[in-house]
Amino acid sequence: MSTRFYKTGVIIKNILKNEFVFNFPALIKLLAMDNWEKLRQFIKEKCFLKSEKPIFRLTSGQMSDFYFDLRRATLSPEGQYLIGNIIFDKIMELGLSPSAAGGLTMGADPISTAIAYSSFLKGKPIEAFVIRKEPKAYGTMKQVEGNVGDGDEVIILDDVLTTGKSTIKAIEIARSSGLKTIAAIVLLDRAEHEGRKNVEALGLPLYSIFRKEDF
Numbered sequence: 001m002s003t004r005f006y007k008t009g010v011i012i013k014n015i016l017k018n019e020f021v022f023n024f025p026a027l028i029k030l031l032a033m034d035n036w037e038k039l040r041q042f043i044k045e046k047c048f049l050k051s052e053k054p055i056f057r058l059t060s061g062q063m064s065d066f067y068f069d070l071r072r073a074t075l076s077p078e079g080q081y082l083i084g085n086i087i088f089d090k091i092m093e094l095g096l097s098p099s100a101a102g103g104l105t106m107g108a109d110p111i112s113t114a115i116a117y118s119s120f121l122k123g124k125p126i127e128a129f130v131i132r133k134e135p136k137a138y139g140t141m142k143q144v145e146g147n148v149g150d151g152d153e154v155i156i157l158d159d160v161l162t163t164g165k166s167t168i169k170a171i172e173i174a175r176s177s178g179l180k181t182i183a184a185i186v187l188l189d190r191a192e193h194e195g196r197k198n199v200e201a202l203g204l205p206l207y208s209i210f211r212k213e214d215f
Contacts, residue, residue, distance in 0.1 A: 028089060035089075036209070039073070039082040043188075044215050047072045060163045060193060066212075068188055070159045074110040084114030086209060087185060088122065091115075091155065094207065096183060099152040102129035102144075104170040107159040111187060115157075129154070131170050143173055150178035161186040161208065164198035171202055183207065 049056065049067045056067035073079035091098065102112040112128035119126040129146030136142050148154060154174060158167045171181050181204055189196060189208035199206045 028092070035082050035086050039079070039086060040210065040214055042076075042079060042082065043068065043070070043073055043210070048215050058162055059166065062193075068160055068190075070107075070187060071110075074107075074114070074159060074187070080110065080114040080117075083111055083187065084116075084118030087111065087115050087157075087187075088118045088124075088126070090185065090207065090209065091126070092124075094183065096155065097153070098126055098155045098182060100127035100129045100146060100148045101155040101157055101185075102131060102146060102148075102170075103157040104131045104166045104173075105133065107166065108157040108170070111157045111159060131173050133169075144177045144179070148179060151180060153180045153182045156181055156184040156204070158184070158186045159188065161189045161195040161199070161206075163193045164195035167195075167199050167206075168202065171199070171204060185209070188212075 047069050049069060051065050054063035054065045056064045058064055058067075074083060087101075091101075100112075101115050102108055109130055112130070115126055116128040127147045129144060129148045132143045132145065134143070136145075156167060156170050156174060158170065161167060167184055167186065171184065174181050184199055184204050184206045186206065186208045188210045189212070191212050196206055196208075
């Protein structure tokens with residue numbers, strides 16, 4: 001059987017049967033790339049703040065001359081749509097099958113719910129979960145909220161990676177709560193202060209959708 005690929009690689013022609021079929025992995029990749037660029041432009045225009053002097057204080061306590069206010073993206077309708085689809089497609093591309101995805105409140109919260117919504121629409125639901133910074137002081141006394149339990153395979157999420165402190169805290173709490181962490185995904189890696197190295201030192205692969213140089 002002979003096949004021929006067109007420029008996009010999305011449509012394949014079976015010359016013997018004179019039929020056209022979709023190359024679905026290539027189609028998914030093409031759509032993901034398109035969404036990636038849309039989100040990159042959104043973040044660049046609405047979330048990326050820069051100054052001549054280091055006026056932005058980071059969670060690490062250090063000062064910087066640039067800052068990503070990603071809540072403007074993660075809490076917006078367009079941002080939710082793009083983020084949910086992009087990270088869901090990334091999870092599929094990596095061949096992961098998590099029961100749930102979530103992280104430390106509140107940076108990870110809108111990301112996890114966006115993924116949950118997108119995954120349901122695509123027929124492969126992934127639960128969202130929230131990790132409190134401190135255990136709940138009443139009721140169930142839980143620190144991890146959501147439909148997750150002992151042994152569930154989960155992905156840890158975060159919006160921005162700098163030192164990796166909040167991501168690491170989320171990983172440690174998730175593990176102490178009986179969850180099996182299989183990967184960490186951050187929306188943006190500032191690529192400084194050894195954040196990636198610090199997270200990977202816990203034996204967990206870390207993936208980022210964007211890096212500082214993308215802007």
